[in-house]
Amino acid sequence: MLTSRKQQLAVRALNYDLFENAQIAISEQEISPKEQPAALPSAETLQHLFNRFNFLYFNGKLARPVIEYSNRMTCAGSYTPVKNLIKISRKYHFIFPDEIEDTLKHEMIHIIHFNHNAAFKAEAKRIGASLRAKTHPSLRKQPKYLYVCPSCGLEYPRQKKVRMSSCGSCSKRGKFDPGFKLKLAKSFAAGREISYA
Ligand SMILES: [Zn+2]
Ligand SMILES: [Zn+2]
Structure with missing residues (x-):
């Protein structure tokens, strides 16, 4: 009210x-992680995707990270080098479920390039990953x-x-x-x- x-x-x-x-207009309740737990691929599926992209785009050379979902994160994803950890936002991908592979590719580039510098951009272009995530109010x-x-x-x-x-x-x-x-x-x-x- x-x-x-x-x-x-x-x-x-x-x-x-x-x-x-x-x-895209989506109501708040549609993005509640509690209400749609099955809408996103499992963390295990994300690992398989990582393996596929690693093989396809990086000759399998990327160190295999831990990949987990974050319920709180409002950006699409993140990479933490000290933990070799990729976090994928649930909230974000309930709104943009088709972006999940793109997010993973983007975070995979961060394994080799921490910042969004020229080298990062060249890699993003090469493997077809976005530089910026979408926004939603x-x-x-x-x-x-x-x-x-x-x-x-x-x-x-x-x-x-x-x-x-x-x-x-x-x-x-x-x-x-x-x-x-x-x-x-x-x-x-x-x-x-x-x-x-
Ligand atoms: Zn980034
Ligand atoms: Zn006015």
């Missing part, structure tokens, strides 16, 4: 995000900035400062409209909440 008008506006802003970024961290439309009051939580953005609801034809330029209302950067008049 959404109690305050503020909350309702914040949710509406997220819906506009879906539109603006052409992302329900995966977002707490926003650092809160922008508001000066006309309709829609709220736009953001991770980064925006300069030339206008309200998706008020602007004509989805283009930047200076008449509805978003105003910074609050900043949560550096852990402190600062309000702007």
Whole structure:
């Protein structure tokens, strides 16, 4: 139940995000790991996939990592060199189940290249792995900035400062409209909440 008008506006802003970024709209309950435990391949299947990709793309030379799912991770995956551990996000792949092989390939490149440097990018291109994961509002961290439309009051939580953005609801034809330029209302950067008049 959404109690305050503020909350309702914040949710509406997220819906506009879906539109603006052409992302896929999926309700929160559809991505709950508890409700769909069987939707993703088992960790064992991921190991088999690793072996296949290792053979196909790396001549079998990658050191075999531990591969496990993370229930908390909001990014697609991660690689921890000291543990030789690949973590695959459940939340992320409940939303983008078709991305799981891509995520695994991406993390496999991290076994040889820690950063997303030029060498990493060349490998990603060679084996057909993405450089960046998709985003979805329900995966977002707490926003650092809160922008508001000066006309309709829609709220736009953001991770980064925006300069030339206008309200998706008020602007004509989805283009930047200076008449509805978003105003910074609050900043949560550096852990402190600062309000702007
Ligand atoms: Zn990466
Ligand atoms: Zn507006």
